[in-house]
Amino acid sequence: MEVPEKLEFLSKFIKKAYSLKPNRVVLEFDRENVRELFKLLLENLGETGFYLAVIEGTDFPDKNMFRLDYYVITHPDREVYVFRTWLPRDNPHIDTVVDFIPAAYSGECETYDLLGIVFDGNKYLKRGFFVPKDVYEKGVYPLRKEFKLRKGV
Amino acid sequence: MGREKLISYSPWLAHFNTGACNGCDIEVLAALTPLYDPERFGVKLAPSIRYADILVVTGAVTKKAGERLKRIYEQMPNPKYVIAVGACACDGGVFRGSYSVFEGVDKVIPVDIYVPGCPPRPEAILDAIVSLVLKLRKGG
Amino acid sequence: MGVTKVVEIPITLEIPVGPQHPALHEPLMLKVYADGEDVIRVDINTGYNHRGVEKLCEKNNFYQNIFLCGRVCGICNTVHANCYTRAVEYVLDIDPPRRAKYLRVLAMELERIHSHMIINAIMAEILGFDTLFMYIMRDREKIMKAKEILTGNRVLADYMMIGGVRRDVDEVKKDRIKKLLDSIEPDVRYYKKVFEEDDTILKRLVDVGVIKPRDITLHGLLGPTARGSGIEIDVRAGDRYDAYDEVPFNVVVRKEMDSWARMMVRWEETLESINMCRYVLEHLPSDGPAVPDERRLPRRFPEGESFARVEAPRGELTYYVYSVGKQIPYRVKIRTPSFNNIINSGFTYIGYSIADVPVILTSYDPCIACMERAVVIDLESGVRKLVSLRTIVKGGV
Secondary structure (H helix, E strand, O other): OOOOHHHHHHOOOOOEEEEEEOOEEEEEOOHHHHHHHHHHHHHHHOOOOEEEEEEEEEEEOOOOEEEEEEEEEEOOOOOEEEEEEEEEOOOOEEEOOOOOOOOHHHHHHHHHHHHOOEEEOOOOOOOOOOOOHHHHOOOOOOOOOOOOOOOOO | OHHHHHHOOOOEEEEEEOOOOOHHHHHHHHHOOOOOOHHHHOOEEOOOHHHOOEEEEEOOOEHHHHHHHHHHHHHOOOOOEEEEEOHHHHHOHHHOOOOOEOOOHHHOOOOOEEEOOOOOOHHHHHHHHHHHHHHHHOOO | OOOOEEEEEEEEOOOOOHHHOOOOOOOEEEEEEEEOOEEEEEEEEOOOOOOOHHHHHOOOOHHHHHHHHHOOOOOOHHHHHHHHHHHHHHHHOOOOOHHHHHHHHHHHHHHHHHHHHHHHHHHHHHOOOHHHHHHHHHHHHHHHHHHHHHHOOOOOOOOEEOOEEOOOOOHHHHHHHHHHHHHHHHHHHHHHHHHHHOHHHHHHHOOOOOOOHHHHHHHOOOOHHHHOOOOOOOHHHHHOOOOOOOOOOOOOOOOOOOHHHHHHHHHHHHHHHHHHHHHHHHOOOOOOOOOOOHHHOOOOOOEEEEEEEEEEOOEEEEEEEEEEOOOOOOEEEEEOHHHHHHHOOHHHHOOOEHHHHHHHHHHOOOEOOOOOEEEEEEOOOOEEEEEEHHHHHOOOO
């Protein structure tokens, strides 16, 4: 699949493009380029040209990777683009974008607390953003696949 | 023994949400509006927990809210009663098995009346309060 | 200029917290730092409620999750169930008949009406207008009756099923719902007029909590909060899901950017929703059964992922579902509108007075009904006291 015309300026960062049901476009990039990518989005689409809707992390222990998705929705043409990157499970670090895209604050803090992905440069990250004390005191992240709920319910 | 009978003439409610989806809360709120007319039983919302006779609790008790619930229960003067409203407050509801809830209010404080439902109708909530009041009038 | 007062406001929000959150109650604490009466900083402290819905979703099968996801928020449970159901239908490549889609729109629009009415009633109550609060709540009961006729329950509808809806309507039900809609429309017009003309309301809402359009998109604010500042984002017009490609409606946008604009957007949307409900009732197609045959529902779920969006009364709600071919999902991600609207909006209180903070907060539509007591810490005298939000709004700190 091709990089959509509207996002031509990002082609140098996009490694793969494919679709996600029902009609969204997924664009994979490397984690080192996350700040450049969003800065270019701001420059080319403008401050009111898009908003960061969701930051979502998923654990893939069989691939030994975390997958991180940034869902961006453009305005006013209302297209949904998913910027997807993969992080190694033993070193889940990625640069933060919260200093120039403040909408990332809620998503980055939540993903850190639940999954353990560290957004370097975000000084607001803390455990206990959502997770109760008795869970984070053990140093575990609830959304990781090794964390099991109790059986027999 | 006489104290229970006294408060049964005009029991004041305090309401506390311990992590509910707000479905039970809006039915408790609706039960306090004119259509259901709780004031004919002398029932109204107390201005502060120290004036309350009956504590109405909704929600599957999350761990952080559970500590506050205990503190609020201790601040209430005797005699005090607790009504657990909704399936989540009775035994955890759909959230049984989650790592961050106590499953039900009775795991934290003693409960007098359980009102099942998801959410229970305002009439059912008022019915629970009235049965408690009638029980008190008969002498506990 | 230093901090002289700290006000801690616990509120209940419909925020998905942690691996499975939805609907928080007392999950959020606004910590307001003030110099005299002026707000200089607001911290949003989360972590009070977390129920772990996302983790529970990975334990239940796809069908059980419809009930779990509906209980993320009781006030907008229909849109949660709808968004999850549609995400699963995208994975399965199922398209329900048009009759079912029209009935889904009817249920969601009735929910929008009741949700907008309750937040406007709460705004009136916070401003001290007890009578208006009671009147709006009384008239809202008509919509709860209409919801009960359609879905069988007042609040938690559990109306959505994969492939359609759970109950159909006949002529008698359509007639009763239409009568209730006709009787509530003059009430809503009256309340809208009150909000446009009443001096007290205008003084407390106009020019309070102004957010510029660039701040809306940079901070990811959604729903009526965004539409009150001129940013026209509405998922119904964007994705045209269910029957929104056939039911006509206008996206309500205002340019004033303040709290008053946000409440007026909600009243105008209520009137739009009443018209949409009428259109649905008059043009209900008969192209197929609205209720799918439960025995024919799929047992095997193919591999695939999907991302569904819905316009909840508070804004854009999104569900991401990832299936790996088993009977339980691998990942479900829920991002509710209040997650963005409340957590990312700490900057909007700065420069206003403490008395304006509950007003601005209510204009973002949190579920503020129950926990109404705030702790005010006066740093100069060292006094801590419990104050109701109403007293803060009247300027009593």
